[in-house]
Every structure is written in structure tokens, then in C-alpha cells.
Amino acid sequence: QVQLVESGGGLVQGGGSLRLSCAASGLTFSNYAIGWFRQAPGKEREFVAGISRSGSTPIYGDSVKGRFTISRDNAKNMVYLQMNSLKPEDTAVYFCAARPFVMATAAVRYDYWGQGTQVTVSS
Numbered sequence: 328q329v330q331l332v333e334s335g336g337g338l339v340q341g342g343g344s345l346r347l348s349c350a351a352s353g354l355t356f357s358n359y360a361i362g363w364f365r366q367a368p369g370k371e372r373e374f375v376a377g378i379s380r381s382g383s384t385p386i387y388g389d390s391v392k393g394r395f396t397i398s399r400d401n402a403k404n405m406v407y408l409q410m411n412s413l414k415p416e417d418t419a420v421y422f423c424a425a426r427p428f429v430m431a432t433a434a435v436r437y438d439y440w441g442q443g444t445q446v447t448v449s450s
Contacts, residue, residue: 328353329351329352329353329354329425329438329439330350330351330352330353330441331349331350331351331423331424331425331439331440331441332349332350332441332442333347333348333349333421333422333423333441333442333443333444334347334348334350334444335347335348335444336421336444336445336446337445337446337447338447338448338449339413339446339447339448339449340448340449341413341414341415341448341449341450342412342413343413343448344409344410344411344412344413345410345413345446346407346408346409346410347363347407347408347410347421347423347444347446348405348406348407349361349363349405349406349407349408349423349441350404350405351404351405351406351425352404354425354439356401356404357380357381357401358380358427358428359380359425359426359427359428360377360378360379360380360425360426360427360428360429360430360431361377361378361397361399361406361423361424361425362374362375362376362377362378362423362424362425362426362430362431362432362434362437363375363376363377363397363406363408363421363422363423363424364421364422364423364424364434365417365419365420365421365422365446366419366420366422366443367418367419367420370419372422372434373388373390373419374388374432374433374434375387375388375391375395375408375421376388376391376395376396376397376408377397377430377431377432378397378398378399378406378430379430380428381401382398382399382401384430385397385398386430386432388432390416391410391417394410394411394412394413395408395409395410395411396408396409396411397409406423408421408423410446413446413448414448415448415449415450416448417446417448418446418447418448419445419446420443420444420445420446421443421444421445421446422440422441422442422443423440423441424437424438424439424440424441425437425438425439426438426439
């Protein structure tokens with residue numbers, strides 16, 4: 328079956344960096360667009376970044392533009408989220424998600440989800 332497993336979360340000071348990883352299995356990875364989402368307590372799930380099947384057209388949520396970078400390695404079935412200049416408001420559980428072919432920013436359009444990894448940014 329399809330599995331997405333996130334890793335790399337943790338506690339970091341404001342201004343610091345983290346790199347999240349998403350390992351995919353059970354699907355033809357190069358046929359899937361991948362999105363990163365986050366959810367803070369009491370808030371709705373928010374689109375963070377998305378990457379096309381080839382990796383050529385990343386898109387970002389307004390709150391992370393210029394600070395976060397999404398990338399993928401189709402040979403390794405991996406997607407990464409490099410997070411720089413982290414702020415306390417970036418604190419959330421971060422999820423990767425997969426949907427076939429076309430990228431989307433709405434969470435409901437994704438078919439497969441990982442279990443999430445906690446990112447906590449201290450002030």
C-alpha cells in the first residue's frame with residue numbers, strides 16, 4: 328500500500344533552519360505531485376509548498392515564500408522541505424501528501440497523507 332513517512336522535525340530557535348524529508352513507497356512516485364501542509368493547534372490545515380512530478384514548478388504558500396524550498400529526488404522517492412529563517416508562527420505539525428499528476432493547493436484534493444512531523448520554533 329501507499330506510505331508517506333515524514334521525518335526531520337524538531338525544536339529549533341527562531342531564525343534557525345530545519346530540513347524535512349518525506350519518503351514515499353507503494354506508488355509510482357514520478358506520477359505524483361507532492362504537497363507539504365501544516366496544521367497548528369486550533370487551526371485549519373494550511374498549504375505550505377507543492378512540487379510537480381518533474382520537480383520543475385514548485386509553488387509556495389504566501390507565508391513561507393522566500394524562506395522555504397521544496398525539492399524532490401525521483402530516483403530515491405523522496406521529497407524535501409528546506410525551512411530557513413524559521414519563526415514561532417511556523418510551529419505546527421507538517422504533513423506531506425501525494426496526488427496523481429497535477430499539483431494542487433487544496434488539502435482535500437490529495438489522496439495520500441503521511442502521519443506528520445512536529446516542528447516547534449521557539450522565540
